[in-house]
Amino acid sequence: MTDKLLQLDNATKHFKVRKFLESNQKVRAMENINLEIDKGEILSLVGESGSGKSTTAKVIVKIHPLTSGKILFKDRDIYNGYYDKESKEYKQEVQMIFQDPFGSLNPTHTIRSILKRPFLIHDICSPKKVEMYMKQKLKEVGLEPPGQFLDKFPHELSGGQLQRVNIARAMAVEPELLLADEPTSMLDVSIRINMMNKMMELKEKNNISYLYITHNLAGARYIADRIAVMYAGLLVEIGPAERIIQNTLHPYTMLLKKAAPQPEKGFSEEKMNLSTEIPSLINPPTGCRFHPRCEYKKPECDEKIPDMREENEGHFVRCYLY
């Protein structure tokens, strides 16, 4: 029996569209998402741009409030009750790493001043010891010698180094859950794997859980224990990482798999026709939201959204094919 750390229970997020005289339109960014993250687990959330991945992360860190449903952290509702009052405590336990390392550090502050804050705000240590703690955290993420980095400004560091500072800042408060929103997509390919190794190492050492958001299935497979695939605001497939890749069920996951560069598979001349794009979330297609792009479309697909059902142990899929 594993401990559930985070639980999303029918979590739904709609954004209001502000348009003159048309006040009833909503962007349905997240619709009835049910997710669980266990302690010490890496769950990867995969999907195209605009599928609601980042919204999910932002709702969890309370950047956007939830429209309906519940989010439980350690069995406590984060929007009502304990964590609503003790929101600082929640923020200490759940931290986020953003996609753009160049944009998420204040360019006018030194690394020291950026990194000092989490320690002081959350009373991690006495002000005298901050320097020592900062150096220790920088060492942990592989920035050595740490003293040399503290007096630098963000523009003096490379993308990979900045992202490490971001990770160090998030790790400073010793969180239990880290939300990583495409942390490697702005980095060079040669640095990405280092970054992922570092994150896995920190997970082993401190037993943190991750929600790792990405659009790259290969990367998700490398880092994650379980993969959840999102399409147009709905969860379409979730299960153990290896099973999702080897025994793909949902047609959308198959599409993602095909689109990923796979030089190891040889040089196929096979072309895909991917002219359609993700549908508008203001007026999503009726029924299964993927049906306009689906190869295996059946008559019932445009009538009702299929239910999530368990196909194998722990492997759920939302599709009429099964």
Next chain:
Amino acid sequence: MEESLLKVNSLEAGYETQKGNIVAVNNVSFNLKKGEFLGVAGESGCGKSTLAYSIMRLLEDNGHIFSGEIIYKNKDLVRMGKNEVKKTRWSEISMVFQSAMNALNPVLSIKAQLLDVMKAHSDSFDKSEAVKKAKNLLELVNINPERLNDYPHQLSGGMKQRIIIAMAMALDPEIIILDEPTTALDVVVQRNIIEQIDGLSEKFGFSIIFITHDLSLLVEITDRLAIMYAGKIVELGKAKEIYQNPLHPYTKGLMNSFPPLTGEIEISSGIPGKPPDFLSLPPGCNFQSRCDYSMDKCKNEEPELSNCKGEERFVSCYWVEEECCDDG
């Protein structure tokens, strides 16, 4: 032997800074054949973009081509006057810039921007012809021609990217240089765009220089690959051969730095260290400090790009010379 369309001979280009000259492209030579799809790969800061801007003659004010030549159709682009360059640019060689999402002017319609390109680099269009051409271009990249009057914010990232590609094709150039055209896009859109580029190149016969740091993309689609490191080409050859048997240690490192989707997962470490500073390049081989196979010789002498294993395979590495090329 096919005739080469573009010939770059020992090109040296870079930037003047207060701390000294940075030679970001160092002694680079290659040929581009008609209709060929050449990939250029390397980490950030290895001189890929400087190479592209040199060919376009679009280097910043402090950027210079120090020596070498770029021969296009028997003319040397390096020695061409400004006005002459303007005539070749876009009508013969065009470019898709990095972060194309921001390359469109947000306050002008797509139509105005496409017409601008045609007006600036060619005299042969009157207005109605130009509009017709613009509509054709949009159809080529699978965008409804009715979107012509749209503004950039009304289009998705993938569509903007395709508009930029349409713009590069506006004057039927012979060569299109793509500088990281898909970096900010997600995998599905990326695949879509690359297939379109490939299809259009087959249809119209233009050559492509495709610059990216994501080697996994290149090996599938390009004919030939050039791997750049610290301003130099360290390996050049057919994409398939390089993928199946990477020779230079740097290429090996790049190959190991993306996890596979199928097959076994190996925990790999990527490439340790970081690219050298252009202002203080180490003596000998530039890659030596990050290299697992480094020898004494590597610390002092610089290897040259030399032929290895077949006609079209070039590598610059002493280790490869000793280990792999002796038998031949």
